[in-house]
Amino acid sequence: MCGIAGLLDLSQSRDPAALEHIVYQMTATLHHRGPDDMGTWVDSECGIALGHKRLSIVDLSPMGHQPMQSASGRYCISYNGEVYNHRELRRDLEQEGVHFHGQSDTEVLVEAIDCWGLSETLRRSNGMFAIAVWDTQRRCLTLARDRVGIKPLYYGWSGNDFLFGSELKALRAHPTFQNEIDRGSVALLLQYCYIPAPYSIYRGVSKLPPGTRLDINIETEPGAATPVAFWEMDEVVRRGRDESFRGSHDEATNALEQLLRDSVRLQMQADVPLGAFLSGGIDSSLIVALMQSQSSQRVRTFSIGFHEQQYNEAHYASAVAKHLGTEHTECYVTPQEARDVIPLLPQIYDEPFADSSQIPTYLVSKITRRDVTVSLSGDGGDELFGGYNRYAHTANIWRKVSWLPRSVRSAAASLLQCAVPWRGEGARRLLRTPHRQALYAWLNTHWKAPEQVVLGASVPTLAFGEYNRWGTRSEFVEQMMHLDSITYLPDDILTKVDRASMAIGLEARVPLLDHRVVEFAWSLPLAIKVHRGQAKYPLRQVLRRYVPEELYERPKVGFGVPINEWLRGPLREWAEELLSEERLKREGFFEVTQIRQRWQEHVAGTSEWHYWLWDVLMFQAWLQEDRSSTWERAQG
Numbered sequence: 001m002c003g004i005a006g007l008l009d010l011s012q013s014r015d016p017a018a019l020e021h022i023v024y025q026m027t028a029t030l031h032h033r034g035p036d037d038m039g040t041w042v043d044s045e046c047g048i049a050l051g052h053k054r055l056s057i058v059d060l061s062p063m064g065h066q067p068m069q070s071a072s073g074r075y076c077i078s079y080n081g082e083v084y085n086h087r088e089l090r091r092d093l094e095q096e097g098v099h100f101h102g103q104s105d106t107e108v109l110v111e112a113i114d115c116w117g118l119s120e121t122l123r124r125s126n127g128m129f130a131i132a133v134w135d136t137q138r139r140c141l142t143l144a145r146d147r148v149g150i151k152p153l154y155y156g157w158s159g160n161d162f163l164f165g166s167e168l169k170a171l172r173a174h175p176t177f178q179n180e181i182d183r184g185s186v187a188l189l190l191q192y193c194y195i196p197a198p199y200s201i202y203r204g205v206s207k208l209p210p211g212t213r214l215d216i217n218i219e220t221e222p223g224a225a226t227p228v229a230f231w232e233m234d235e236v237v238r239r240g241r242d243e244s245f246r247g248s249h250d251e252a253t254n255a256l257e258q259l260l261r262d263s264v265r266l267q268m269q270a271d272v273p274l275g276a277f278l279s280g281g282i283d284s285s286l287i288v289a290l291m292q293s294q295s296s297q298r299v300r301t302f303s304i305g306f307h308e309q310q311y312n313e314a315h316y317a318s319a320v321a322k323h324l325g326t327e328h329t330e331c332y333v334t335p336q337e338a339r340d341v342i343p344l345l346p347q348i349y350d351e352p353f354a355d356s357s358q359i360p361t362y363l364v365s366k367i368t369r370r371d372v373t374v375s376l377s378g379d380g381g382d383e384l385f386g387g388y389n390r391y392a393h394t395a396n397i398w399r400k401v402s403w404l405p406r407s408v409r410s411a412a413a414s415l416l417q418c419a420v421p422w423r424g425e426g427a428r429r430l431l432r433t434p435h436r437q438a439l440y441a442w443l444n445t446h447w448k449a450p451e452q453v454v455l456g457a458s459v460p461t462l463a464f465g466e467y468n469r470w471g472t473r474s475e476f477v478e479q480m481m482h483l484d485s486i487t488y489l490p491d492d493i494l495t496k497v498d499r500a501s502m503a504i505g506l507e508a509r510v511p512l513l514d515h516r517v518v519e520f521a522w523s524l525p526l527a528i529k530v531h532r533g534q535a536k537y538p539l540r541q542v543l544r545r546y547v548p549e550e551l552y553e554r555p556k557v558g559f560g561v562p563i564n565e566w567l568r569g570p571l572r573e574w575a576e577e578l579l580s581e582e583r584l585k586r587e588g589f590f591e592v593t594q595i596r597q598r599w600q601e602h603v604a605g606t607s608e609w610h611y612w613l614w615d616v617l618m619f620q621a622w623l624q625e626d627r628s629s630t631w632e633r634a635q636g
Contacts, residue, residue: 002054002066003030003502004078004132004153005170008141008216009047011160016044022174027051029169033080033502036060041067041076046218048134048141050078051170055505057082057270057374063102070114071099074137077110080166081129081151082509084266089124118142118213122230126266126514130208132164140217147231148380148513149197149210149490152498156205157222167499168350171205172629178204179626186352186589187450187457190615193354196462196491198227201351201622210490231515233486237472240522252528253541256520260542263514264290264376272373275300277364277508278328280316282387282539282552283378287511289546291376292324301326302368302375304333304360306561319551331367338363338561339570345618346625348503354618355492356563362500369506379493380512383484384521385529385536391477392535394443398436398476436476440483446612453591462487475526564610568603575599575613578620587623590616 005026009019019042027038034053042049052066067078083089086105089112094100098111105127112121113133128150133142143164145153155164158176165171172179182203185195197207204223208214212227245252268274268291276288278301291299301321305314314330321328341359346352348362368375382388433439442448451457473479494510501508511517521529524538531537543552567575577583579599584592595616601607 002052002080003027003033003166003170004050004052004080004130005030005165006048006050006078006132006141007164007174008162008218009049009160010162010218010220010222012045012047012218013160014044014047016042019044019047019049023049023051025175026163026165026170026173027053029173030166032505033166035505037065039066041069041078043134043136046134046136046139050076050132050134052078055373055507057272057507058086059102059104060271061102064104064106066106068106068110070110072114075110075113075133075135077106077113077131077133079106079109079129079131079133080153081127081131081146082267082507083109083125083127083129084263084269084514085124085126087269092124118144119230122213126516128510128513130166138217140215142213142215143208144213144230145208145210147211147515148233148494148510148518150494150498150510150513152495153208154200154205155208155214156200156202160222162216162220162222162225168200168202168205171202178202180204181589181623181626183454183457183589184460186619187447187454187459188462189352189354189619190447190450190453190612191445191459192487192492193446193611193615194492194495195351195353196487199460210486233482233518234472236519236522237478237482237485240519240524241473243523244525245520245523245528249528249531249537249541252524252538256517256538257542257545259514259517259520260286260511261290261294263511263517265294266514267376267509267511268294270374273300273371274374274376275302275368275372276376277301277368277378278303278317278321278326279378280313280318280320280552281378282536282543283381283512284317285320285378285547285552286381286539286543287376287378288320288326289324289543290511292326293546298325298327300372301328302364302371303328303330304364304367305330306333306338306360307335316551316554320547323547323551329367329371333360333363335566335570339566342571342574342621344503346622349495349499349622352615352619352622353495353499354615355496356614357560358496358500359561361496362503365501365506365508366504369501369504373505374507374509375501376509376511377497378512379497379510380489380518381536381539383481383489383493384512384518385539386477386481386526387536388480388484390444391480392533394436394440394480395476397443398439401433402436437479440476440480446615453594455589455591477530478526563614564602564608567610567613568605572603575617578617578624579613583620587620589619589623 023040030053034055036056037054040051050067067076069076083105086108090108128146130151130153131144154168158174163171163174180203185199185201188195197209209227211231212229214227216225278284278288288301303314303317338359341362447453451459497508584590598609602609
């Protein structure tokens with residue numbers, strides 16, 4: 001795991017020293033992602049400069065140093081991630097006459113590109129990655145991001161310079177970078193609690209979407225270039241419907257276990273200490289069970305606990321660890337330790353990000369990093385196997401209201417408006433919902449009309465609004481899973497884990513999101529994934545073979561902290577400063593009355609607005625950090 005950065009100067013006007021200086025400054029900002037080594041590569045004649053910060057995982061020797069050129073000299077690569085099947089690819093390349101000097105997956109990747117081309121290499125690679133590769137022959141820079149979106153990659157233009165980096169801080173280090181805030185992205189943040197791809201907080205800077213590549217050459221017009229997909233979740237979902245698994249429940253369980261065992265086996269490869277996050281829930285327990293069953297040594301597992309019992313699952317994790325015989329580390333976190341993370345969040349996440357489980361995710365990563373450099377995670381199971389409570393909840397609500405004709409529902413909503421004009425807004429909106437897709441979008445967003453809260457904002461249309469994409473699967477639960485897989489999963493869950501873990505140089509791997517597992521999961525009929533009302537049924541069936549049911553069968557609990565209570569107590573002064581009427585007016589991003597009203601109602605305890613307020617607070621805290629860093633750059 002590493003950090004990458006670079007630029008392509010289309011004017012080709014800079015000398016080697018100037019290019020070297022810029023790419024060095026950009027790359028140095030990513031030290032936390034790669035504390036073990038740093039490298040740059042420059043070809044001033046073409047205007048290309050690549051940078052790399054290395055976290056050594058496979059082949060710890062200098063033979064893994066990046067940027068790395070292919071033996072022929074044609075390609076130079078800067079790459080963040082892991083190609084888990086690199087040994088298999090190495091054998092295939094050796095059979096074609098390729099000779100290797102080291103053992104790193106980077107060398108396999110760049111030689112595969114030289115031998116097979118980038119398209120074929122991406123098709124054959126199993127892993128998580130963000131890649132920048134320069135073709136000296138075609139004078140073309142290509143960026144590529146892994147299929148599901150585990151690793152991040154930003155890109156944008158600054159005049160004639162095309163910039164890219166693992167995090168926005170790398171782009172901000174460019175001397176002419178313009179950090180103009182995109183108000184539409186602020187509105188998206190208030191809707192979703194994150195900024196979905198391809199958007200970023202800055203105007204003119206994009207996130208490369210999962211499963212795509214982007215080609216830029218010296219003839220590309222500034223601002224031009226469109227990502228092209230090499231793997232699409234939408235197509236996987238469609239193919240799963242058309243080529244549905246025809247076997248029994250037991251056959252599905254056996255096939256899934258085989259795939260997961262192989263995914264875990266591949267992702268346990270490392271030349272550094274390795275462990276796993278363990279919450280005691282189904283997904284993390286299954287990953288740990290499969291790790292321990294394939295390891296001759298005790299697997300290292302890590303969990304955190306909270307003294308507030310409604311947020312504490314540490315005892316469940318401890319019971320699973322004891323049964324499996326892992327070497328378990330459990331650390332209880334005080335409220336003050338959790339709150340101390342909050343001032344770090346703008347730097348860790350680099351753009352506003354408001355999923356409050358970012359706090360415990362960072363804390364468990366920090367504890368894990370004390371003993372290991374790589375940790376496996378159980379993320380992805382809910383989106384693939386229908387695990388979120390909201391799926392059943394939303395489908396149940398729709399069943400209760402959809403049987404009425406829409407005209408009758410609208411009339412009932414109008415009567416409710418007259419009877420209780422100041423209350424019952426939620427019920428009125430449910431009755432007026434035109435279709436189930438709109439219901440899901442409404443129930444799973446925070447600020448419902450963010451363009452009325454963010455001054456001057458025009459809200460882009462995203463997957464929630466593209467209802468034609470819902471027709472891929474007929475079942476409502478599967479439609480919700482599909483939408484989450486292309487929005488919530490990469491832009492919230494995987495972003496949260498990547499930034500929290502990489503902030504302290506920990507590589508997090510996600511075996512459930514091996515693309516083979518993803519494709520198999522979408523081939524399973526919903527009746528297999530959610531069986532007799534029990535979600536994630538195939539995962540449960542596999543886990544039963546390793547862990548007694550009583551150790552993991554319990555109601556699903558979120559991974560959170562009591563933000564609602566903290567905002568009324570120890571965080572009140574901090575929040576009041578960021579949400580003061582004078583400050584909001586001076587900065588000019590928000591309609592002050594709505595923010596202040598919700599803040600006052602929350603503090604008084606008459607309403608629970610902590611999710612909505614946390615969105616605004618994370619923007620405000622980030623804005624303060626962004627303007628501070630801008631001032632420092634101007635002074636420097």
